[in-house]
Amino acid sequence: MIKIMFVCYGNICRSPMAEFVFKDMVNKKGLQDKFYISSSATSCEELGNSVYPPVKEILKSKGIDTSGKYAQRLQKADYEKYDMFIGMDSSNIRSINRIFGSDPEGKIKKMMDFTDLGGDVADPWYTRDFQRTYNDIYKACTSLLEECLKTM
Numbered sequence: 002m003i004k005i006m007f008v009c010y011g012n013i014c015r016s017p018m019a020e021f022v023f024k025d026m027v028n029k030k031g032l033q034d035k036f037y038i039s040s041s042a043t044s045c046e047e048l049g050n051s052v053y054p055p056v057k058e059i060l061k062s063k064g065i066d067t068s069g070k071y072a073q074r075l076q077k078a079d080y081e082k083y084d085m086f087i088g089m090d091s092s093n094i095r096s097i098n099r100i101f102g103s104d105p106e107g108k109i110k111k112m113m114d115f116t117d118l119g120g121d122v123a124d125p126w127y128t129r130d131f132q133r134t135y136n137d138i139y140k141a142c143t144s145l146l147e148e149c150l151k152t153m
Contacts, residue, residue: 002034002035002036002037003035003036003037003084003085003149003152003153004036004037004038004082004083004084004085005023005036005037005038005039005083005084005085005086005087005145006039006040006041006075006079006083006085006086006087007019007020007023007038007039007040007041007087007089007112008040008041008042008043008075008086008087008088008089008093008097009040009042009043009088009089009090009093009122009124010042010043010044010046010089010092010093010096010124011042011044011046011047011050011072011126012040012041012042012047012072012073012074013042013047013050013051013052013053013056013072013126014052014053014056014124014125014126014134015089015112015122015124015125015134015138016040016041016042016089017040017052017056017067017070017072018052018056018059018060018134018135018138019040019087019089019112019122019138019141019142020038020039020040020070021060021065021066021067021070022060022063022065022135022138022139022142023036023038023142023145023146024036024038025063025064025065026142026143026146027146030146035153036149037083039083040070041072041073041074041075041076041079042072042073042074042075043074043075043093043096043097043100044074044096045074047072048072048073048074049071049072050071050072051067051070051071051072052067052070053126055125055131056125056131058131059131059132059135060135075097075100076100077100077101077102080101080108083108084108085108085110086108086109086110087110087111087112087115087145088109088110088111088112089111089112089121089122089124090111090112090121090122090124091111091121093111094109094111097109112137112138112141113137113141115141115142115144115145115148116137116140116141116144118137118140122134122137122138122141123137
């Protein structure tokens with residue numbers, strides 16, 4: 002089983018979007034028993050809050066339900082529980098490294114590094130461009146799934 006944790010600042014926009022998009026892709030391929038997929042925050046600001054309404058709306062328009070998801074914080078102990086931690090931007094990567102203290106197994110990756118675009122997934126909390134964020138996450142999740150399938 003491949004265990005993946007998507008990570009952003011607050012766990013209400015980008016990382017839950019990635020979590021649910023990736024789960025949807027995995028489920029459509031009938032591979033749900035091969036993956037454990039979750040998401041978390043590097044901050045405490047949004048703990049306990051549900052997915053941000055515009056994210057819920059865009060995912061709902063794609064037939065994806067986010068019911069039951071509430072923001073949680075990444076914990077140092079998570080390092081041993083997951084195979085991969087995927088941060089949405091460079092700041093998230095720095096914060097993930099700070100929380101873990103180090104990355105001896107090379108588990109920390111940046112989302113857009115799975116694409117030929119590179120860079121960061123723009124935070125729609127600030128840009129208000131939820132469609133652009135969805136497009137970037139969808140593209141990266143597609144490539145991530147292809148990469149995972151090669152190792153199975």
